[in-house]
Amino acid sequence: xxxxxxxxxxxxxAAAASCALALTPAIAAxxxxxxxxxxxxxxxxxxxxxxxxxxxxxxFDESAAEIVAHYQxxxxxxxxxxxxxxxxxxxxxxxxxxxxxxxxxxxxxxxxIRADGLGIAAFxxxxxxxxxxxxxxxxxxxxxxxxxxxxxGAQPDNVVITPDGRYALTANEGEPADDFSTDPEGSVSxxxxxxxxxxxxxxxxxxxxxxxxxxxxxxxxxxRVFGPTPHGADHPxxxxxxxxxxxxxGNNAYVALQEANAVAVVQIPSAxxxxxxxxxYKDYSVEKLDPSDRDNVFAPRSYAGLYxxxxxxxxxxxxxDGASYLVTANEGDARxxxxxxxxxxxxxxxxxxxxPLKGKTGNADLGRLNVTKExxxxxxxxxxxxxxxxxxxxxxxxxxxxxxxxxSGSQLEEITYAADPAHVNSNHTEANFExxxxxxxxxxxxxxxxxxxxxxxxxxGLERVGGVVVYDITVPAQSFFVTYxxxxxFSDNSGDLGPEGLSFIPAxxxxxxxxxxxxxxxxxxxxxxxxxxxxx
Numbered sequence: 363x364x365x366x367x368x369x370x371x372x373x374x375x376a377a378a379a380s381c382a383l384a385l386t387p388a389i390a391a392x393x394x395x396x397x398x399x400x401x402x403x404x405x406x407x408x409x410x411x412x413x414x415x416x417x418x419x420x421x422f423d424e425s426a427a428e429i430v431a432h433y434q435x436x437x438x439x440x441x442x443x444x445x446x447x448x449x450x451x452x453x454x455x456x457x458x459x460x461x462x463x464x465x466x467x468x469x470x471x472x473x474x475i476r477a478d479g480l481g482i483a484a485f486x487x488x489x490x491x492x493x494x495x496x497x498x499x500x501x502x503x504x505x506x507x508x509x510x511x512x513x514x515g516a517q518p519d520n521v522v523i524t525p526d527g528r529y530a531l532t533a534n535e536g537e538p539a540d541d542f543s544t545d546p547e548g549s550v551s552x553x554x555x556x557x558x559x560x561x562x563x564x565x566x567x568x569x570x571x572x573x574x575x576x577x578x579x580x581x582x583x584x585x586r587v588f589g590p591t592p593h594g595a596d597h598p599x600x601x602x603x604x605x606x607x608x609x610x611x612g613n614n615a616y617v618a619l620q621e622a623n624a625v626a627v628v629q630i631p632s633a634x635x636x637x638x639x640x641x642x643y644k645d646y647s648v649e650k651l652d653p654s655d656r657d658n659v660f661a662p663r664s665y666a667g668l669y670x671x672x673x674x675x676x677x678x679x680x681x682x683d684g685a686s687y688l689v690t691a692n693e694g695d696a697r698x699x700x701x702x703x704x705x706x707x708x709x710x711x712x713x714x715x716x717x718p719l720k721g722k723t724g725n726a727d728l729g730r731l732n733v734t735k736e737x738x739x740x741x742x743x744x745x746x747x748x749x750x751x752x753x754x755x756x757x758x759x760x761x762x763x764x765x766x767x768x769x770s771g772s773q774l775e776e777i778t779y780a781a782d783p784a785h786v787n788s789n790h791t792e793a794n795f796e797x798x799x800x801x802x803x804x805x806x807x808x809x810x811x812x813x814x815x816x817x818x819x820x821x822x823g824l825e826r827v828g829g830v831v832v833y834d835i836t837v838p839a840q841s842f843f844v845t846y847x848x849x850x851x852f853s854d855n856s857g858d859l860g861p862e863g864l865s866f867i868p869a870x871x872x873x874x875x876x877x878x879x880x881x882x883x884x885x886x887x888x889x890x891x892x893x894x895x896x897x898x
Contacts, residue, residue: 394416394418394856394857394888395413395414395415395416395849395857395890396849396850396851396856396857397851398851399413399847399848399849399850399857400781400782400829400846400847400848400850400852401781401845401846401847401848402777402780402781402845402846403844403845403846404842404843404844404845406898407844407845407897407898408815408817408834408844408896408897408898409814409815409819409832409844409845409894409895409896409897410845410847410894410895410897411830411832411845411847411879411892411893411894411895412847412892412893412895413847413849413890413891413892413893414455414456414874414878414891414892414893415452415454415455415456415457415458415890415891416458416849416858416888416889416890416891417437417439417450417458417459417460417888417889417890418886418887418888419441419448419887419888420887421441421444421887422885422886422887423791423885423887424443424444424887425441425442425443425862425884426441426442426443426444426884426887427439427440427441427448427862427882427883427884427886427887427888427889428440428441428442428470428471428862428863428882428884429471429472429473429862429863429882430473430863430864430865430880430881430882430889431473431474431475431865432452432475432865432867432871432880433475433479433481433501433502434479434502434871435451435452435453435873436449436450436451436452436461436501437449437450437452437458437865437880437889438450438464438473438475438481438483438501439473439882439889440470440471440472440473440483440863440882441463441470442469442470442471442884443469444470445465445466445467445468445469445470445485446463446464446465446470447463447464447465447470447473447481447483447499448460448463449461449462449463449464449501450889452873452880452891453873454873455873455874455878455891455893458889458891461504462505462506463506464481464483464497464499464506464508465506466483466485466495466497466511467485467487467488468485468486468487468488468494468495469485469486469488469490470483470484470485471484471485471486471494471517471518471519471520471521472484472518472519472520472521472532473521474521474522474523474530475501475523476523476527476555476560477527478527478558478560479500479501479502479560480498480500480501480509480523480527480555480560480561481498481499481500481501482496482497482498482499482521482523482530483496483497483499483521484496484514484518484519484520484521484532485497485518486516486517486518486519487516487517490516490517490537490539491516491517491536491537491538491539491544491545491546492516493513493514493515493516494513494514494515494516494517494518494532494534495511495512495513495514495518496511496512496514496518496521496530496532496553496563497510497511498510498511498512498561498562498563500560502560509560509561509562510561510562510563510564511562512553512562512563512564512565512567512568513565513568514532514534514551514553514568514570515532515534515536515546515547515548515549515550515551515570516534516535516536516537516546516547516549517534517535517536517537517546518532518533518534518535518551519532519533519534519535519605519606519607520532520533520605520606520607520608522608522609522610522615523555524610524630525610527555527557528554528555528557529552529553529554529555529630530552530553530555530563531550531551531552531553531608531610531615531628531630532550532551532553532608533550533605533606533607533608533617533618534548534549534550534551534605535548535604535605535606536548536549536601536603536604536605537604537699538590538592538699538700539699539700540699540700541699541700542590542592542699542700542701542702543592543700544592544593545590545591545592545593545601545602546601547572547573547597547600547601548573548600548601548602548603548604548605548619549570549571549572549573549600549605550570550571550605550608550615550617550626550628550633550635551568551569551570551571552568552569552570552571552628552630552633553567553568553569554567554568554569555567569633570633571628571633571634571635572600572635573597573599573600573603573626573635574597574600575635576599576600576603576635576638577597577598577599577600581599581638582624582637582638582639582640583640584623584624584640584642585619585622585623585624585638585640586621586622586623586624586671586736586737587599587602587603587622588602588697588704588736589602589697589702589704589736590699590700590702602621602622603619603622603626604619604620604621604622605617605618605619605626606618606619606620606674606675606677607620607674607675607676607677607808608677609677609678609679609688610630610679611679611686611688611762612686613629613630613631614627614628614629614630614636614762615627615628615630616628616677616679616688616762617677618674618675618676618677618690619638620673620674620675620693620694620695621673621695621696621697622638623640623641623642623643623671623672623673624638624639624640624641625638625639625641625674625677625688625690625760625764626638626639627639627762639763639764640764641671641672641674641690641760641764641766642672642766643669643670643671643672643750644669644670644671644672644754644756644769645669646664646665646666646668646669646670646751647664647665647666647667647668647718648664649664649670649771649772650662650663650664650771650772651663651670651751651755651772651775651803652775652786652787652796652799652803653665653727653728653730653731653751653799653800654725654726654727654728654729654730654731654796654799654800655730655787655796655797655798655799655800656725656726656730656800657725657726657796658796660775660779660783660786660787660795660796660799662772662775662776665718665719665722665727665728666718666719667717667718667719667747667748667749668719668728668748668749668750668751669737669738669748669749669750669751670692670694670750670751670752670753670754670755671694671734671737671750671751671752671753671754672690672692672694672753672754672756672758673692673693673694673695673752673753673754674690674691674692674693674758675691675693675695675807675808676690676691676693676806676807676808676809676823677689677690677691678809678810678811678820679762679811680811680818680835682818682835682836682837682838685761686761686762687759687760687761687762687767687838688759688760688761688762689757689758689759689760689809689811689820689835690757690758690759690760691757691806691807691808691809691822691823692753692754692755692756692757692758692806693753693802693805693806693807693825694751694752694753694754694802694805695752695753696732696734696752704734704735704736705732705733705734705735705752706732706733706734706735707729707730707731707732707733707800708723708728708729708730708731708732708733708749709723709724709725709728709729709730711723711733711735711746711749712744712745712746713745713746714740714743714745714746714747715745716747717745717746717747717748719746719748719749728749730799730800731749731751731800731801732751732752732800732801732802733749733750733751733752734750734751734752737749737750738750751802752801752802753802753803753805753806754769755772755774755775755802755803755804755805755806756769756770756771756772756773756774756806757769757770757774757806757809757820757822757833758770759835759838759839759841767838767839768835768838768839768840768841770833770841770843773843774803774804774806774822774824774831775787775803775804777831777843777846778804778824778827778829778831778846778848781829781846781848782848782852784852785827785852786799786827787799787803787804787826787827788826788827788828788852789826790825790826790827790828790859790860790885791855791859791860791885792855793852793853793855797826798826798827802826803826804824804825804826804827805824805825805826805827806822806823806824806825807823807824807825807861807862808822808823808861808862808863808864809821809822809823809864810864810865810866810879811835811866812866812867812868812877812879812894813868814877814894814896815896817834817836818834818835818836819832819833819834819835819844819894820832820833820835820841821864821866821879823861823862823863823864823881824848824861825860825861825862826860827848828848828849828850828857828858828859828860828861828883829846829847829848829849829850829858829861830846830847830848830861830864830879830881830892831843831845831846832844832845832846847892849890849892857886857888858881858883858886858888858890859883859885859886859888860883860884860885860886861881861882861883861884862882862883862884863881863882864879864880864881864882865879865880866878866879867879867880874893876893876894876895877893877894878891878892878893878894879891879892879894880892
């Protein structure tokens with residue numbers, strides 16, 4: 363057994379059960395701190411997680427708790443479809459209470475709070491292909507206090523504030539219309555903020571970083587641009603690229619372009635995209651994955667000719683030994699709009715006779731695995747010589763130039779299996795065995811980074827099986843697993859389901875005097891606080 367797995371600190375009773383299919387109906391779940399969370403740790407784990415409080419919206423599978431930010435003793439939680447940001451009082455983490463909501467027209471996507479209490483929420487328009495907007499509010503107020511708003515690009519999916527507080531940035535995803543009749547440009551809005559006053563920016567403070575410089579064959583090799591072009595030759599690259607999430611290092615923003623399997627670099631003061639780094643592919647002739655939901659066994663294995671597209675959703679940044687690094691949660695995502703469907707089961711595709719994948723696409727092997735139809739096709743032979751899966755079932759650390767220095771390989775699947783074999787690769791809306799092995803496995807969605815007792819840790823949310831896995835990333839190339847906690851009861855599918863957003867709360871900002879991690883769960887509609895305790 364790999365050293366990072368060793369033995370569990372606590373293994374729930376279900377973990378000892380056989381790996382027969384376990385299925386719980388997708389019904390409205392109760393969000394709460396469950397009596398026996400799934401927990402697993404390395405023998406020498408320096409920290410542990412423990413749930414200390416949870417707030418339940420009572421809204422199941424309606425994206426009622428997606429993104430979370432904190433300010434003083436308040437949590438700000440995005441409720442997407444309701445079009446609100448819930449303001450929660452966590453001065454007593456065991457009794458989190460709702461104070462009020464920030465509301466606007468459209469779909470709420472993201473929220474960020476500046477150190478002085480300036481709050482910014484991102485809303486996409488009711489017609490998502492129309493321009494979105496930012497709402498500025500006073501996070502210190504005792505009642506909803508809207509300060510103003512500005513218009514930004516289509517579908518602002520993420521808003522961040524630079525560490526110096528001078529700018530807000532939005533990743534304007536610009537997804538196509540559901541019928542693919544129109545496809546707005548992806549872009550990054552750069553908004554100059556007033557300092558030191560807590561006031562709204564004005565429209566003249568908004569600049570847009572676009573991708574026009576990468577049209578006409580100027581896109582770096584390896585950046586994926588594909589699918590229909592409903593606008594013809596009118597900026598097809600810019601319309602295809604979909605900014606997802608942003609991290610900031612100095613004067614540069616690093617923007618995940620998930621479907622393109624790349625990271626864009628935006629110079630913040632000039633609002634200009636200065637580069638795009640393709641992330642390459644994970645080689646499954648070397649790495650392993652469990653690719654089937656129909657073989658009735660968890661068996662990570664390697665396949666020559668199979669690759670994984672990293673396709674990060676969440677991205678964050680930190681410093682180690684004076685250098686800056688990017689950390690990505692390699693979720694994966696397929697484009698599917700109108701009649702266009704990017705993905706297909708590997709077993710439905712013609713495999714070239716000389717491919718090492720020939721004979722490997724039965725349901726017990728790769729046949730059930732979802733792969734892209736846009737890569738690996740040999741046009742001359744009329745068949746696929748290689749296959750590319752969505753996501754990498756891992757998290758990675760990269761230099762700011764796009765060079766990978768660490769990847770967790772198959773560890774996330776192996777850790778969650780060791781923690782609870784009966785529910786490895788479970789879905790979130792229902793509890794099952796290997797329900798997501800054919801897709802993206804545990805599906806690392808997002809992450810937050812924090813320092814505890816002089817060490818730097820990444821806290822990574824696993825959207826499908828659930829829970830937060832913690833790695834020590836103090837030395838980037840030597841990152842290692844520490845602990846995993848899943849506040850979920852698989853017997854009745856209660857607790858936290860579908861972690862989407864995470865926020866690290868340092869000890870100095872915590873009402874308990876110890877570090878906390880806040881997690882917003884989109885399926886259960888719950889927001890849960892985990893205490894980070896030093897164990898040695």
